[in-house]
Amino acid sequence: MEGKYWNEKMETMPPQELAQLEARKxxxxxxxxxxxxxxxxxxxxxxxxxxxxxxTAADLPQLPFTTKDDIRRTQAEDxxxxxxxxxxxxxxxxxxxxxxxxxxxxxxxxxxxxxxxWKELFARHAWCGGIRPGxxxxxxxxxxxxxxxLSEAVSAEAMGFCVIPAPLATTGVEKxxxxxxxLKPTVLFATPSATVFLAEYVRSQMNMDPRDxxxxxxxxxxxxxxxxxxxxxxxxxxxVARSYYGMADVAADMASxxxxxxxxxxxxxxxxxxxLVDPASLEPLxxxxxxxGEIVYTHIDREATPVVRYxxxxxVKVYTSPCPCGRTxxxxxxxxxxxxxxxxxxxxxxxSAVKDVICSFIPEVTGEFRIxxxxxxxxxxxxxxxxxxxxEGFPAEGLEGLAGRIRxxxxxxxxxxxxxxxxxxxxxxxxxYKIEYFERAYEE
Numbered sequence: 001m002e003g004k005y006w007n008e009k010m011e012t013m014p015p016q017e018l019a020q021l022e023a024r025k026x027x028x029x030x031x032x033x034x035x036x037x038x039x040x041x042x043x044x045x046x047x048x049x050x051x052x053x054x055x056t057a058a059d060l061p062q063l064p065f066t067t068k069d070d071i072r073r074t075q076a077e078d079x080x081x082x083x084x085x086x087x088x089x090x091x092x093x094x095x096x097x098x099x100x101x102x103x104x105x106x107x108x109x110x111x112x113x114x115x116x117x118w119k120e121l122f123a124r125h126a127w128c129g130g131i132r133p134g135x136x137x138x139x140x141x142x143x144x145x146x147x148x149x150l151s152e153a154v155s156a157e158a159m160g161f162c163v164i165p166a167p168l169a170t171t172g173v174e175k176x177x178x179x180x181x182x183l184k185p186t187v188l189f190a191t192p193s194a195t196v197f198l199a200e201y202v203r204s205q206m207n208m209d210p211r212d213x214x215x216x217x218x219x220x221x222x223x224x225x226x227x228x229x230x231x232x233x234x235x236x237x238x239x240v241a242r243s244y245y246g247m248a249d250v251a252a253d254m255a256s257x258x259x260x261x262x263x264x265x266x267x268x269x270x271x272x273x274x275x276l277v278d279p280a281s282l283e284p285l286x287x288x289x290x291x292x293g294e295i296v297y298t299h300i301d302r303e304a305t306p307v308v309r310y311x312x313x314x315x316v317k318v319y320t321s322p323c324p325c326g327r328t329x330x331x332x333x334x335x336x337x338x339x340x341x342x343x344x345x346x347x348x349x350x351x352s353a354v355k356d357v358i359c360s361f362i363p364e365v366t367g368e369f370r371i372x373x374x375x376x377x378x379x380x381x382x383x384x385x386x387x388x389x390x391x392e393g394f395p396a397e398g399l400e401g402l403a404g405r406i407r408x409x410x411x412x413x414x415x416x417x418x419x420x421x422x423x424x425x426x427x428x429x430x431x432x433y434k435i436e437y438f439e440r441a442y443e444e
Contacts, residue, residue: 004326006127006159007120010269011327018269018328023056025300026273030054032086033306039074039083040308057273060298061284065309068098068249071106080107087111087303097145098248105145108248109304115154117271117301121246122155122253124267128327129242129256130217133160137187137219138179140168140194147252148222152189155253161187173201180213188215188239191222192229193435196367199236200430211238219244223435224334224352228359232367245334250297250307255332263319263331273298274330275309276318279338287330289320294338313338315350340437342371344380344416351437354386357410363391364402368428370439384418387439389425 005011013021030051033040044051047064054062074082081095093112097105110118137156143149143165153163164183166176177198190198195218202210218233218241225233225243233241245264246253251272255264266274276285276293285293295316299306315338319331336350343349351371359367365388372385388406390399403420411417 006123015328021270022273022300029300036086037083060275060309063309065311066307067311068106072104075107081109084305086306092304096147096248111303114302114304118151118252119155119158121251121267123159125244125253125256128258128265128267129244131161135187136162136185137189138164138166138185139189140166140176142167142169147248151252184214187217187219188237189219192220192225193431195233197430210236215239226352226356228356232362247312258325260325261323263333265327265331266329269329271301273300287318291318342377342380344384347416353414357413358388361406364394365389365391366425370428371437372439372441375442386418387421387423389427390422392425
């Protein structure tokens with residue numbers, strides 16, 4: 001009989017017992033990074049904190065934060081993996097990195113132990129999300145550095161989840177879809193944005209309905225999936241779509257939805273600690289049901305390139321109520337990124353929230369939109385401008401009314417009033433990976 005969990009002991013461990021285990025591992029990890037990393041030794045010394053002073057997760061606020069810019073700086077100044085590296089270069093089995101979309105890529109190294117831990121994390125989150133040995137997927141991600149390519153492939157293979165590697169950039173969408181027809185993968189592995197691009201291709205170039213391709217499950221990763229995204233994807237593709245979460249800097253795979261309660265289960269027990277902080281004051285917040293804040297990560301079992309109090313810039317909402325699935329970890333949903341957040345006349349606005357409202361108007365709109373910035377964010381002193389594609393065949397005489405209804409709904413749900421410009425379908429470029437929400441008019 002199929003088990004309910006990949007690692008029942010860790011995934012259902014009582015919180016008090018888990019806290020004791022993680023405290024022991026935290027003390028060992030901090031001693032290790034202080035002894036082996038000039039980068040962390042300098043950070044701790046500058047803050048006047050000795051590793052021995054941090055005994056439990058509650059003591060973590062004594063330590064300074066680490067940011068991507070910190071790591072990028074040490075890798076630029078010290079070369080290679082920088083003073084961030086704790087393990088001997090000869091012990092490394094893999095080097096990957098971030099996508100580099102926000103600047104110079106950050107390199108991430110793994111020892112054999114680190115790589116095995118990543119496989120464990122993948123299996124926990126994939127199993128939680130409904131993936132099973134015998135399922136199969138085409139991996140369209142770039143295999144050059146990007147963890148969504150190689151890491152997902154080797155970790156999926158290790159759990160018995162069949163991988164068909166076909167990076168879209170080199171394979172091309174025509175050959176990729178031929179592979180779908182020939183090999184009939186059960187899992188659609190994509191960003192929510194990419195499902196729009198792929199569905200349009202299936203209908204226009206293959207003269208097929210996306211549902212007829214035979215996918216059963218959706219592994220939606222790389223960006224937040226709104227409830228409107230989920231509704232559209234499940235209806236369009238005939239699948240059960242669930243969100244999966246991870247990042248190169250911390251772990252390729254860390255959380256997923258179980259389908260029985262709101263939010264994604266954190267799956268990093270015993271390997272990664274998570275904190276919640278106020279994004280403005282950076283003061284710690286209680287990990288309480290309904291709390292919102294920036295999530296911060298600390299490795300407690302990482303040899304090569306560990307992070308300590310790492311600000312990943314994801315704003316999340318936390319759920320701590322018991323889950324019917326029996327997993328004891330907290331759950332969370334991603335609200336957006338603090339570096340994407342705008343302050344519109346004092347109101348915090350996340351592009352994902354705007355997207356959720358706009359997509360609720362499909363098929364009157366295509367779901368594609370851009371936020372027009374006349375000056376660099378995050379502060380917007382005028383009414384926010386939105387360009388929104390209307391749906392195919394929508395009557396021109398109805399566009400003013402549609403814009404008004406969208407404007408009114410945004411005012412009711414998000415507490416700001418935008419300037420809405422309706423534009424023809426197909427005007428905005430489609431994304432084969434993550435959507436670009438902003439049109440930066442000030443750069444033109």
